Amino acid sequence: MESTMHPSDNCTVETKPLYVFYSVVVIVEFVLALPLNLTVIYLFIFKLKFWKTNTNNIFLFNLVLADILLLICLPVKAYSFQMGERRSQNEVVCKAMLFMLFLNRGASIAFLTVISIDRYFNVVHPRKKNFLKILKKSPHISILIWLLLLPLTIPTMLKTFECCNSLGREDENLTTDIFREIVFFTQILIPFIVLVFCTAQIVNRLKKKTVGDRTKLRRAVFLVTSVMLVFSLCFLPCTISRMVLLLVRVKEYPEAEAIAVQVYDGLMCLSYLDCLLDPLVYCLSSTKFQTLYLEHYLPFLIGKDGQPSDSSHSTGNNSNTAPLKHAQRENMATQGTSSAS
Structure with a gap:
């Protein structure tokens, strides 16, 4: 019985030293990203008073909030890796962790996408009335994003997603498994297509702009490009590895699946790097935020004229x-x- 068990039928790892290394990576991400995000959220709340300023700051605040909620989960994940487990053996802890990880990763992706869409309309269609601009005067769109993510995350609570029997193991759970996989892939692939479109349109707009102030356009290009790079580095690799894992699982290649599971877990650890890279988006989105951050935490980088030395x-x-x-x-x-x- 035990010899025919598939590699992902339980949460016990096959190569513990590899997962100990993964735990170190997760701990490093946590140690570096937590103080960075706490300093950022302090500025948004107490200095910028984001609820009184433009909508872009509201989106950015929700992005850093999603990052902080994600960071809370990382010590638990690192501990599980240290114990030689892909996920906690405690069912409540395991499902709560999966719920938090999927909810906050979905929120991070959603707000990165909304920020790019907002910049796209401001640059490419500055005079057009659109749904996004109607909601710009209130945080309604942010609340709506969080509410829409909740039902999409519920399937992760029904059965352990990454450790056991997902897609192709048990026919009675096939509908739940298929829905879960659809949610997993669409929340990454569709926003990526939107980001590519927004980036291409803004770059094209910059090329056509022959007169006038091009600084705003350049900043918009830097912003959407940085968002797409963060997205490509953090989320696309784990998506591709998930596709490979499902393929070898359905084709019933146990040895290949054992390798695919380890690669997938490693690339999921890489996806948590977005908590470190998102502050780059904040700085590129707002010159005011960049200057404010340097004044409070890195004053030695401020020039004599009161501007950042690289500006x-x-x-x-x-x-x-x-x-x-x-x-x-x-x-x-x-x-x-x-x-x-």
């Missing part, structure tokens, strides 16, 4: 516009003198 392009633009404004003021004064005489 010479911003000061350069200001210096170029200063003579023009001065000339305009002189012209207005001259016109005023002429009319008075």
Whole structure:
């Protein structure tokens, strides 16, 4: 009986040293990302007062909130790996962990996508009325995202997802397994397609912009490109490995499945890296946030002019516009003198 058992029919690992290494990776991610995200959320709440500012800050706050909730799960996952288990043997802990991980990863993906869509409409269709702009004055869209994610996460509570019998093991659970896999893949692949579209459209808009201020467009390009890179690094590898794992599982290749399971778990650990990379999105989204963060935590990086030392392009633009404004003021004064005489 035991010799015919499939590699993923239980949560016990086959190569414990590998999972000990995975646990170290998870711990490093936790140690680096937790203080970073706590400092970010402090600024959003107490300095920026995100609920009083623009919608972009509301989306960013929800993104950092999803990251922090995800980070809470990482010590439990690292402990399970240290014990030689892919997931906790305690059923309640295991299902709670899966629920939290899927909910917060889904939220992270959703808010990264919404931020890119918001920037797409602001840059490519600045004058068009759209559903997103209607909701920009309130946090309703953020609440809606969290509410929509809840029912999509419920299937992870019905049966342990990554350790046992998923898709192709037990016919009576086939419908639940198929729905769970559809949710897993669509919440990654569809947003990725949207991100590619937004990035391509904004880059195309930048190329067509021959006159006027191109700085805003460049920042938009940097933002959507960084979001797509974070997405590609953190979420696409685990999605592809999941496809391979399901393929070898359905084809019943136990030895290949044993390898695929280990690769999948390792790439899932890589996906938690988005908690470290998301702050890059914050800095690219808002110059105000970037300056505020440096002033509070890294003041030695602030130049004598009060601007970040790497923002010479911003000061350069200001210096170029200063003579023009001065000339305009002189012209207005001259016109005023002429009319008075």
